[in-house]
Amino acid sequence: MTATLEAARVSTAALPVIDISDLFSANFADRKAVGAELRAACLDKGFFYITNHGVPEDLIADVFAEAATFFALPAEQKAEVDKAKSKANRGYEPLQGQTLEPGTPPDLKEGYYIGPEHGPDDPRVVAGMFNHGPNQWPSQRPRFRPVMEAYRDIMFDLSATMMRGMALSLDLPENFFDGYTSDVMATVRLLHYPPQPAHGNPAQKGAGAHTDFGGLTLLRQGDIGGLQVWDQGSGSWIHADPLPGTYVVNLGDMISRWTNDRYRSTLHRVVNMSGKERYSIPFFYTGNYAYTVECIPTCLAPGEQPKYPPVTVEQHMRNMYQRTYK
Numbered sequence: 001m002t003a004t005l006e007a008a009r010v011s012t013a014a015l016p017v018i019d020i021s022d023l024f025s026a027n028f029a030d031r032k033a034v035g036a037e038l039r040a041a042c043l044d045k046g047f048f049y050i051t052n053h054g055v056p057e058d059l060i061a062d063v064f065a066e067a068a069t070f071f072a073l074p075a076e077q078k079a080e081v082d083k084a085k086s087k088a089n090r091g092y093e094p095l096q097g098q099t100l101e102p103g104t105p106p107d108l109k110e111g112y113y114i115g116p117e118h119g120p121d122d123p124r125v126v127a128g129m130f131n132h133g134p135n136q137w138p139s140q141r142p143r144f145r146p147v148m149e150a151y152r153d154i155m156f157d158l159s160a161t162m163m164r165g166m167a168l169s170l171d172l173p174e175n176f177f178d179g180y181t182s183d184v185m186a187t188v189r190l191l192h193y194p195p196q197p198a199h200g201n202p203a204q205k206g207a208g209a210h211t212d213f214g215g216l217t218l219l220r221q222g223d224i225g226g227l228q229v230w231d232q233g234s235g236s237w238i239h240a241d242p243l244p245g246t247y248v249v250n251l252g253d254m255i256s257r258w259t260n261d262r263y264r265s266t267l268h269r270v271v272n273m274s275g276k277e278r279y280s281i282p283f284f285y286t287g288n289y290a291y292t293v294e295c296i297p298t299c300l301a302p303g304e305q306p307k308y309p310p311v312t313v314e315q316h317m318r319n320m321y322q323r324t325y326k
């Protein structure tokens with residue numbers, strides 16, 4: 001890829017905004033109509049905004065407030081919940097802890113991973129399943145845990161609704177992904193991007209170009225932009241700036257595998273040229289780790305071969321963590 005950091009600005013308006021309120025309708029035709037809109041967006045750029053998602057704005061504001069307060073703590077307090085101390089990759093991820101774009105310097109972001117709570121007796125924990133285990137919680141911030149748990153739980157429900165919409169978008173039965181959406185692994189990721197230094201290495205980004213690993217990502221941005229989406233059609237980066245009240249939704253690698261690339265997990269990156277601190281909160285809906293993702297038969301034309309071999313969600317996630325974390 002040759003595009004520079006400050007590539008010609010293609011506006012946010014290039015990405016559709018989909019009102020998903022009818023996904024909650026009791027009427028099938030209403031839900032199916034949203035499915036048709038999702039289909040158009042997925043066949044096009046694989047990145048879109050959703051409105052009327054039902055997540056309370058005051059809860060989202062609380063999540064951002066707790067995140068900002070946590071990241072402002074002294075380094076030694078953040079280190080108490082470093083994810084290096086967790087067998088399940090939960091907790092604080094220091095600045096430059098991940099390299100999303102191979103061959104570039106580590107990402108200029110710090111983060112925090114929160115997932116479902118799996119106790120020591122959970123059979124998946126006993127079996128050593130990747131990323132399954134307890135969360136870590138910062139002792140200095142008593143509201144952090146309840147706020148994050150409330151947000152996580154609501155995002156699980158919204159994502160499952162979105163997956164039913166995705167099934168409809170593919171003309172599949174609405175429950176097609178139910179095996180994938182039961183016993184789901186999903187992660188709230190709090191992210192903080194310091195401003196990109198004026199004279200820094202231009203190859204170093206807030207988040208290097210990557211595709212997301214799981215099924216769907218539902219991203220809430222704070223009020224500072226910086227997310228860029230690769231548009232294969234025009235060969236340029238679209239700036240996916242924050243739109244109040246919305247989530248940015250993008251498709252992860254599982255969707256490419258299911259649909260044989262009819263829907264794609266689109267390349268994106270973050271470059272914080274604002275001069276200000278940027279905060280964002282992706283929710284990664286990764287799926288049931290025991291589930292095998294393989295090409296959906298109706299996504300193959302006669303004579304067409306699947307591009308990807310079947311893979312379990314767990315194996316794919318192991319591969320992706322190995323590639324991006326040292």
Ligand SMILES: O=C(O)CCC(=O)C(=O)O
Nearest residue numbers: 191207212227270280282
């Ligand atoms: O911070 C953002 O806007 C996007 C983050 C992202 O792409 C990721 O964490 O996978």
Ligand SMILES: [Fe+2]
Nearest residue numbers: 210211212268
């Ligand atoms: Fe991403």
